[in-house]
Amino acid sequence: MSETWRNIEVSIDDPEIKEIDQFEKQLGKLSENVVKIRALITRFEVCHFKYLLHLNYIKDSIKVLNPAMEPDIIGSNHIKEGKDAWRRDSTGRSAIGQQYLNAIRQWLEETKPTDDPNERDEKLEKQISRWLGTKNRDRERLVKLLVARLTWDWKSLEELQEHKKFKEVEYQILRTDICHYHFPQNLDLLIRGIGNLAPATGFAGCGSFDPERKEIIEEEFANLKDQIKLLINNPAKDLKSLIKTWLLACLAKTIKEQVNLTKPMVRLTNSLS
Numbered sequence: 001m002s003e004t005w006r007n008i009e010v011s012i013d014d015p016e017i018k019e020i021d022q023f024e025k026q027l028g029k030l031s032e033n034v035v036k037i038r039a040l041i042t043r044f045e046v047c048h049f050k051y052l053l054h055l056n057y058i059k060d061s062i063k064v065l066n067p068a069m070e071p072d073i074i075g076s077n078h079i080k081e082g083k084d085a086w087r088r089d090s091t092g093r094s095a096i097g098q099q100y101l102n103a104i105r106q107w108l109e110e111t112k113p114t115d116d117p118n119e120r121d122e123k124l125e126k127q128i129s130r131w132l133g134t135k136n137r138d139r140e141r142l143v144k145l146l147v148a149r150l151t152w153d154w155k156s157l158e159e160l161q162e163h164k165k166f167k168e169v170e171y172q173i174l175r176t177d178i179c180h181y182h183f184p185q186n187l188d189l190l191i192r193g194i195g196n197l198a199p200a201t202g203f204a205g206c207g208s209f210d211p212e213r214k215e216i217i218e219e220e221f222a223n224l225k226d227q228i229k230l231l232i233n234n235p236a237k238d239l240k241s242l243i244k245t246w247l248l249a250c251l252a253k254t255i256k257e258q259v260n261l262t263k264p265m266v267r268l269t270n271s272l273s
Contacts, residue, residue, distance in 0.1 A: 175205030
């Protein structure tokens with residue numbers, strides 16, 4: 001399956017994706033702006049704490065076929081970008097993430113406490129130390145796996161997985177990030193789970209959604225389908241409207257799969273004629 005669909009999990013033989021991809025092939029070479037809008041859709045995650053803002057950016061971009069933001073801006077202030085990335089983040093989320101990361105690394109004895117009071121939370125450090133408990137091989141490996149996930153160190157992430165006794169804990173670690181709407185509660189639960197060498201109860205990680213989000217996305221999906229139908233049925237459609245049709249279909253399919261909606265997509269077959 002194309003890399004552009006990497007933010008959803010569906011079969012390679014999914015008929016709706018096949019139809020959308022076939023529609024794309026008939027559009028010819030796409031402009032740089034259109035490619036960027038498609039990249040924004042690929043970066044969209046319903047579990048992101050800014051998901052509604054990102055969704056509106058994408059919809060606004062499709063209306064004018066001009067990206068409302070650069071795709072690479074998303075996540076540019078994430079702690080994966082280095083220990084000073086939090087200083088550029090106006091939400092305060094990366095600062096909290098860096099404090100957790102520093103505390104976890106101190107438990108591993110990889111780093112010494114920083115002198116910058118903005119980068120550390122001594123109460124949090126003591127709490128995490130209590131949650132994790134005494135060091136042993138399994139806890140250390142799982143904590144290192146968590147550090148790799150929080151910093152997007154994909155090489156270490158692959159090397160540290162064992163897929164054996166603690167595979168459920170490993171899976172929860174793989175679904176942990178500071179951009180999730182349930183952060184830092186999900187991270188607290190996970191750290192306790194690592195300390196207990198057991199999966200965390202009540203954990204919500206990457207790819208999850210709550211009832212409110214599903215309800216909002218269901219309404220958005222219905223609205224996108226209506227827009228697609230209007231464009232398809234317009235006898236005066238031109239290349240721009242066809243590109244908008246394709247982008248709206250990409251967005252609709254993405255959000256549909258991310259919250260497990262069962263209603264079908266609008267058929268695109270013969271809409272190019």
